[in-house]
Every structure is written in structure tokens, then in C-alpha cells.
Amino acid sequence: MADIELRNISKSYGxxxxxxxxxxxxxxxxxxxxxxxxxxxxxxxxxxxxGLVQPDIGTVLVDGKDVTSLPVNQRNIGMVFQSxxxxxxxxxxxxxxxxxxxxxxxxxxxxxxxxxALDLVRLSDFFHRNPSQLSxxxxxxxxxxxxxxxxxxxxxxxxxxxxxxxxxxxxxxxEIRQLTRQLGVTAIFVTHDQHEAIVMSDRIAVMNxxxxxxxxxxxxxxxxxxTPFVAHFVGVSNFFEGYVTESGFVEIKGGSGSIKLxxxxxxxxxxxxxxxxxxxxxxxxxxxxxxxxxxxxCGVTDxxxxxxxxxxxxxxxxxxxxxxRAKVPTANRPQSxxxxxxxxxxxxxxxxxxxxxxxxx
Numbered sequence: 001m002a003d004i005e006l007r008n009i010s011k012s013y014g015x016x017x018x019x020x021x022x023x024x025x026x027x028x029x030x031x032x033x034x035x036x037x038x039x040x041x042x043x044x045x046x047x048x049x050x051g052l053v054q055p056d057i058g059t060v061l062v063d064g065k066d067v068t069s070l071p072v073n074q075r076n077i078g079m080v081f082q083s084x085x086x087x088x089x090x091x092x093x094x095x096x097x098x099x100x101x102x103x104x105x106x107x108x109x110x111x112x113x114x115x116x117a118l119d120l121v122r123l124s125d126f127f128h129r130n131p132s133q134l135s136x137x138x139x140x141x142x143x144x145x146x147x148x149x150x151x152x153x154x155x156x157x158x159x160x161x162x163x164x165x166x167x168x169x170x171x172x173x174x175e176i177r178q179l180t181r182q183l184g185v186t187a188i189f190v191t192h193d194q195h196e197a198i199v200m201s202d203r204i205a206v207m208n209x210x211x212x213x214x215x216x217x218x219x220x221x222x223x224x225x226x227t228p229f230v231a232h233f234v235g236v237s238n239f240f241e242g243y244v245t246e247s248g249f250v251e252i253k254g255g256s257g258s259i260k261l262x263x264x265x266x267x268x269x270x271x272x273x274x275x276x277x278x279x280x281x282x283x284x285x286x287x288x289x290x291x292x293x294x295x296x297x298c299g300v301t302d303x304x305x306x307x308x309x310x311x312x313x314x315x316x317x318x319x320x321x322x323x324x325r326a327k328v329p330t331a332n333r334p335q336s337x338x339x340x341x342x343x344x345x346x347x348x349x350x351x352x353x354x355x356x357x358x359x360x361x
Contacts, residue, residue: 002062002076002153002186003028004049009058010210011044018044019055020210028063031180031187032215033197036207036233042190043158045207049188050156051075062153078147078185080160084139086131086146092118093127096146103150117145120179137168144179154186161196173199194234198222206230228358231276236356237325238277244268249294250275250357254319262294263355276356282326284312285347286336295349298324303340305330310340314348324348 004026011019019041026032034042047053049060051072060068067075086095096114101107118124121141131139140160147155157176161169177200180187191197197204198218205215206229214226225231232239240252244265251260252275265273285291298314301323307330314324326348328340337346 003064004154004186004188005059005061005064006045006049007059007061009045009048009055009060011041011048011053011055018210019048022058022211024205024212024215026186026188028186029184031177031189031200031202033189033191033201033204034207035191035194035197035204037192040207041210042192042207046156046158046188046190049154050077050079076150076153078150078152078155080143080147080155080157082159082162084143084160086139086142088131090131091127092123092129092131092134092142095131095142096149099146099150113149114145117149118142120148120182121145121175136164137172140164140172141175144176148179148183148185151183152185154188155180156188158190159192161191162193169196170199176200198234206233208233225276225356228274228276231278231356231358235280236276236278238275238279240275240277240322241360242273242275242357244271244273244357246270250355252322254316254322256321257316257319259296259316259319259322260294261296261350261355262292262352263357264352265355265357268357268359272360274358274360276358277324277350278354278356279311279325279327280309281350281354282324282328283349283351284326284328284333284337284340285349286334286338287345287347289334289336289347291347292349295347296324298346298348300340300342300344300346302342312340312346314346317345 006022006024009019009022034045036042044053048055059066093114096117097110100110121144123141161172173196201218203215204218204221205212208229214230222234242250242252244250246269249260250263251258297317300312301315302313304311309330310328312326316322
């Protein structure tokens, strides 16, 4: 295991600043995900830790030692990338043995360790197969075994699951998480998939324009995003300009009217704000079902069945130029709501504690 620290790291390609004075500390044994859109600097940050990219300025420390200029082969890391880079002319076992032999291990020792690594990823019978004979998930496990076989202090994983189908991807998320815990390695994972980050991570660092906007536990990133960018990236699709009244309501104006919601914005009274309403926290009632007083009467403009939930596009009756989205769990929605079809009228309520308010800068 290894403690990792980045101090004031910056990297530019030509006139484009890819990493901008980035600071990050990762504790030994932690699983940290760098999450963000394409071009935000997450892969470049990972490569700076690996030694594949030399920062323009700043310091990379591992266990308190400056490794900024240390070659990649001296950093005791295991790496898995989107392109698994398995040698097609070598067997599975030979692929795993390759790095060990290059480091001076005897053939017998390399074979023993490769077999042990394959046992770890539940592929002990695949030693003599060629990569072309494996499924995508099996190839992914071989790449993990090859990375783990050298007993690295840290694992660096750059979107290794993006080419897999959804079910296999979800299975591999759990497997990677369990393997890193079992081996006790420090892991840094790069993805643009917020669900993947939430499932796998001890902490998530959300990146934007080469900087970290927020680093926190998954539940805090999801439930209490600190900036509008983080909120939008982790799934808040309802964003509006609003005003916090003296009575503690937030008012959202449309062209023909407004809606008011009770919010916990006492410290923002009398100010203009950005309002975020997470679709998953909406509570949908049928008319006459005893909805709270600040529930909004809406018409359903679209209802999309998504398996575990139903996604509703809604328009407030008194403010038809505003569009809202709510997600209702399929299994336990009230029978009084019926099918929740287009054209139906419903009442929608967002609990005050779920409403996100951001002061306008």
C-alpha cells in the first residue's frame, strides 16, 4: 500500500492547460476515483502519478518520497488501461509472466506467480489459452491478473471497463473493488461514469478544467454536491434561476408565472440563487392524495419506463414554459397514480432538505 500526494501539479500541451495547480492526497489502501467529462484532465493526472507524463511544475510524492522524475518502471505500480494490450501471440500465462521475466524472475518463479494471479481472478484453467479464445470479461480479468502479479503498492486504472456491455461492466466493478480490498493496494480509477464511481469508490474527486471541484465520499458527492458543475455531472437535470424569499421559500419564475418551494435557505434569504432539483428526490402524488402545500400541479408530457423507475417529463400548469423531470420508483409507486401516462395531472413535491441552492456568483 502507498500514500500518494500531488502538490501543485500543472501540465500544458501547447497553449492548453490540461492540469491546473492540482492538489490531491490519497491515503494508503484507499480506492479513489477521478470523475469528470472528457478533457477535464483526469487521465493526464493518472499518467503523472504513473510517470508516463512529466508535470510542467509540481511534485508527485509516494509515501513521502518525491518520485516526480522517477521512471515508470521504478514506481511499483500496476496499470490497467482501456486498451488491455494483451499480446495476441502469447498465451494467457505468458502474458502474465512477461513482466516478471523482464524484471529478472526465473521462469519457474514467474510461472508460479502467474498461476497464483490467475487463481485470484478465478481463471486458473485458462493458463494455456490464447487471448482470442477469451470473452471480454475474461480478457479484463487477465489484464487485472497481469497488473496484480508484481504485487504493486498501487493500482492505476484508466477507464478499463468502457468497452464492456452493461451487465459485465457492473460485475467487473464489484470484482475490481473486491480484489483491491483483498490485496490491500491503493487504487486510483478514472471514469466519466458517475454510477461507476459511486459504486466503486471510497472517495470521488470530480474534475473540471484541470482542477478538482469536489472530493468526498460517494454519498456526499451525490446528495450534497458543492457546486452546480458537480450537481449537474452527477445527475441533477433540473436547474433554474431562483430567488430565496424572506419566508424561506425559493421562487422560480417562468415567463407566465412562478413556482415556490420550501427550502433550507435561511442564510440566503433575499438573494438570487441557482436551484437544483434532483429527479430522484421528487415525490409524486395524484390529485387529492394529501400532497404538501408547496407541491406543484403539473401535466405529464412524457413518461418513460426505465425498469426500476419511471422517468416523467412535467410542465407546471400555471407556468407552462418551465420543464421539470421526476423519477418515480416502479415497485412502490402509489396505486392511485395509475399508469402515469402522458396528459395525466399530478402533484410533485421536493422535500426542503433535498433542494440544492447555490449563490449566484
